[in-house]
Amino acid sequence: xxxxxxxxxxVDPANKIDEKLDILVVNGKISKLAANIDPGDAEIxxxxxxxxxxxxxxxxxxxxxxxxxxxxxxxxxxxxxxxxGVTSVACMPNTSPVNDxxxxxxxxxxxxxxxxxANVFPIGSITKGMNGELxxxxxxxxxxxxxxxxxDGLPVINGEMMRRGLEYANTFGVPIxxxxxxxxxxxxxxxxxxxxxxxxxxxxxxxxxxDAVTARDIMLAELTGAHLHxxxxxxxxxxxxxxxxxARGVRVTCEATPHHFMLTDEAVRGYDANFKMNPPLRxxxxxxxxRAGLTDGTIDAIATDHAPHHIDEKxxxxxxxxxGVVGLxxxxxxxxxxxxxxxxxxxxxxxxxxxxxxxxLGIDRGTLATGAVADITLINPNKEWTVxxxxxxxxxxxxxxxxxxxxxxxxxxxxxxxxVFER
Amino acid sequence: MSFxxxxxxxxxxxTEEKITFIxxxxxxxxxxxxxxxKKVPTLRGKTIINLFYEASTRTRTSFExxxxxxxxxxVNISASGxxxxxxxxxxxxxxxxQAMHPDIIVMRHNASGACQYLADRLDCSVINAGDxxxxxxxxxxxxxxxxxxxxxxxxxxxVAIVGDITHSRVVRSNIYCLTKLGAKVRLAGPGTMMPQxxxxxxxxxxxxxxxxxxxxxxxxxxRIQRERQGAPLIPSVxxxxxxxxxxxxxxxxxxxxxxxxxxGPVNRGVELGTAIADGPQNVILNQVENGxxxxxxxxxxxAGGEKLxxx
Numbered sequence: 001x002x003x004x005x006x007x008x009x010x011v012d013p014a015n016k017i018d019e020k021l022d023i024l025v026v027n028g029k030i031s032k033l034a035a036n037i038d039p040g041d042a043e044i045x046x047x048x049x050x051x052x053x054x055x056x057x058x059x060x061x062x063x064x065x066x067x068x069x070x071x072x073x074x075x076x077x078x079x080x081x082x083x084x085g086v087t088s089v090a091c092m093p094n095t096s097p098v099n100d101x102x103x104x105x106x107x108x109x110x111x112x113x114x115x116x117x118a119n120v121f122p123i124g125s126i127t128k129g130m131n132g133e134l135x136x137x138x139x140x141x142x143x144x145x146x147x148x149x150x151x152d153g154l155p156v157i158n159g160e161m162m163r164r165g166l167e168y169a170n171t172f173g174v175p176i177x178x179x180x181x182x183x184x185x186x187x188x189x190x191x192x193x194x195x196x197x198x199x200x201x202x203x204x205x206x207x208x209x210x211d212a213v214t215a216r217d218i219m220l221a222e223l224t225g226a227h228l229h230x231x232x233x234x235x236x237x238x239x240x241x242x243x244x245x246x247a248r249g250v251r252v253t254c255e256a257t258p259h260h261f262m263l264t265d266e267a268v269r270g271y272d273a274n275f276k277m278n279p280p281l282r283x284x285x286x287x288x289x290x291r292a293g294l295t296d297g298t299i300d301a302i303a304t305d306h307a308p309h310h311i312d313e314k315x316x317x318x319x320x321x322x323x324g325v326v327g328l329x330x331x332x333x334x335x336x337x338x339x340x341x342x343x344x345x346x347x348x349x350x351x352x353x354x355x356x357x358x359x360x361l362g363i364d365r366g367t368l369a370t371g372a373v374a375d376i377t378l379i380n381p382n383k384e385w386t387v388x389x390x391x392x393x394x395x396x397x398x399x400x401x402x403x404x405x406x407x408x409x410x411x412x413x414x415x416x417x418x419x420v421f422e423r
Numbered sequence: 424m425s426f427x428x429x430x431x432x433x434x435x436x437x438t439e440e441k442i443t444f445i446x447x448x449x450x451x452x453x454x455x456x457x458x459x460x461k462k463v464p465t466l467r468g469k470t471i472i473n474l475f476y477e478a479s480t481r482t483r484t485s486f487e488x489x490x491x492x493x494x495x496x497x498v499n500i501s502a503s504g505x506x507x508x509x510x511x512x513x514x515x516x517x518x519x520x521q522a523m524h525p526d527i528i529v530m531r532h533n534a535s536g537a538c539q540y541l542a543d544r545l546d547c548s549v550i551n552a553g554d555x556x557x558x559x560x561x562x563x564x565x566x567x568x569x570x571x572x573x574x575x576x577x578x579x580x581x582v583a584i585v586g587d588i589t590h591s592r593v594v595r596s597n598i599y600c601l602t603k604l605g606a607k608v609r610l611a612g613p614g615t616m617m618p619q620x621x622x623x624x625x626x627x628x629x630x631x632x633x634x635x636x637x638x639x640x641x642x643x644x645x646r647i648q649r650e651r652q653g654a655p656l657i658p659s660v661x662x663x664x665x666x667x668x669x670x671x672x673x674x675x676x677x678x679x680x681x682x683x684x685x686x687g688p689v690n691r692g693v694e695l696g697t698a699i700a701d702g703p704q705n706v707i708l709n710q711v712e713n714g715x716x717x718x719x720x721x722x723x724x725x726a727g728g729e730k731l732x733x734x
Contacts, residue, residue, distance in 0.1 A: 195620025198623075271539055317537050
């Protein structure tokens with residue numbers, strides 16, 4: 001089985017490549033990158049005018065399977081990934097039951113392999129049942145395929161428990177993903193606290209709810225020497241804390257979501273629950289800080305926090321709507337928008353979507369190196385299209401970008417040499 | 424001018440001209456309430472549903488009487504006696520009500536934005552009778568009406584509002600309404616009850632009652648909810664009353680002819696001392712009286728206003 005991807009602009013930051021090349025794939029692996037490769041008996045895919053990158057890696061998703069298949073399942077979630085040019089996703093453990101045991105981890109991996117359209121790398125829970133009391137069996141879970149641990153959505157409130165989680169995960173060489181949020185400061189809030197929450201009469205979530213726990217967890221990483229990954233940084237303060245920690249040599253990485261670098265809490269006017277997420281959309285100065293963090297390398301990855309919810313969970317009063325938005329199918333154009341807006345150059349943008357998250361997850365993806373698994377995305381960077389919620393491949397349609405015209409999408413997504421999505 | 428809005432969801436998006444028009448319309452209705460036969464046929468054949476998800480005596484009764492004096496058929500639905508307890512969504516409840524073809528739904532709801540939510544989904548008119556901590560437009564309009572009656576005009580007045588600003592929809596609507604009409608608005612309350620960014624709505628913020636009411640023309644006291652006692656917001660009603668209650672000789676700081684207002688119901692001895700609550704400066708019952716006229720005006724305008732006369 002040979003395919004030749006011809007004449008595309010290959011952007012592979014892992015190998016510092018950005019030039020017009022052909023890629024020869026043999027038996028699902030990258031065999032050769034060079035100009036004008038002789039096709040021989042290979043199937044030819046014409047990539048002239050397209051950008052060819054390693055398959056994108058989204059290190060933060062919720063696939064809702066098992067337990068909440070009415071929102072999303074592994075089949076629909078990975079189909080949405082493929083449609084977005086994403087070939088690898090890490091999925092959070094807040095399923096039902098929680099992914100705190102080998103049986104669930106195996107279920108996720110097997111279902112993805114048998115019926116999915118993308119690689120799925122489970123993230124196990126730090127504590128059993130995500131209830132903050134007992135450590136999960138991280139050793140066995142890592143052997144089973146978990147790439148990290150998180151109680152995402154339910155922050156580890158107890159400081160000692162977080163410390164022990166970091167120490168124990170570090171024993172097995174995997175990171176802890178912190179959802180940094182002081183629930184006591186959230187105090188029932190449903191949007192960013194500020195003049196807009198005051199005006200709308202919605203209870204606010206102050207920035208300090210995020211920053212305080214980011215600071216605590218960074219210090220715990222410093223104390224323990226473990227690798228801390230800060231999920232979805234959304235505040236000026238969090239970006240600053242990570243920047244300083246990195247300068248001190250703390251093993252900390254972080255990610256940002258497209259909605260946090262594209263939207264502010266102004267979007268909540270109108271009370272549309274598709275603008276309700278956690279962390280909430282913040283103020284302009286926070287958006288500016290997240291963008292600056294992307295530019296200067298403080299932020300290591302762009303991840304979606306893809307959080308499908310059924311329309312019945314969103315089409316309600318703002319205060320009682322569930323948090324979260326889908327993102328897999330808008331990740332690429334929103335990231336490319338940062339290139340247009342000169343926040344990032346193309347190579348840096350692709351690095352944030354490929355090799356950098358792959359490195360944090362410790363997975364051998366996000367690269368077009370010879371011998372690597374041939375996960376490849378072909379991108380038309382100029383195609384303008386309008387986001388239509390109904391046309392998303394995800395089971396849930398809770399996008400924050402409905403009706404927006406964006407530019408660029410994946411025209412072909414290749415998983416281990418096999419085309420899993422094409423348009 | 425002529426003004427017949429589809430909905431009344433808040434004061435924020437009303438202009439000074441429109442607010443004044445509503446107040447003038449209310450003035451023309453006020454006299455009906457003191458007639459021997461307190462009824463005009465203006466809204467005959469119209470159906471008004473008062474959909475109340477929160478307990479309310481004053482506002483609901485006021486809307487009901489306003490509707491009845493205009494000859495509309497009014498129906499009251501309160502959350503405790505409805506399908507809400509069976510878990511029906513707001514949208515489903517509203518659509519079921521709409522299927523019975525009301526002309527106007529007057530809604531009070533504990534969620535901010537709930538009236539907007541309804542207006543976005545229904546064909547009939549929606550009047551906001553208080554949504555969460557967001558707006559309470561009819562209250563602000565009756566307050567403005569009352570101030571205008573006592574002071575002649577609102578422009579140039581200083582209005583102090585004291586209490587739990589954070590949780591008050593009355594404050595938000597009043598800030599919009601009074602500043603659009605040219606008053607200066609001062610706020611006072613404990614720091615735990617003063618929301619972030621409130622100054623951006625165009626008011627001054629004080630952390631003691633005395634500075635806020637000094638030389639004020641109007642002092643508006645907000646109801647303090649006893650449930651908030653002991654929660655992180657205030658240590659005790661006793662301490663609250665001492666620092667933020669309008670009592671003793673504190674009113675001497677305001678202008679001599681200042682008036683005292685309260686949206687009700689009053690907690691005597693907490694935010695308002697009994698001597699002041701019953702004193703000559705209080706206009707609290709005028710507020711209630713004017714509430715009916717203002718709500719008649721809102722129902723009339725939403726139902727079509729002048730167009731009604733030609734039907």
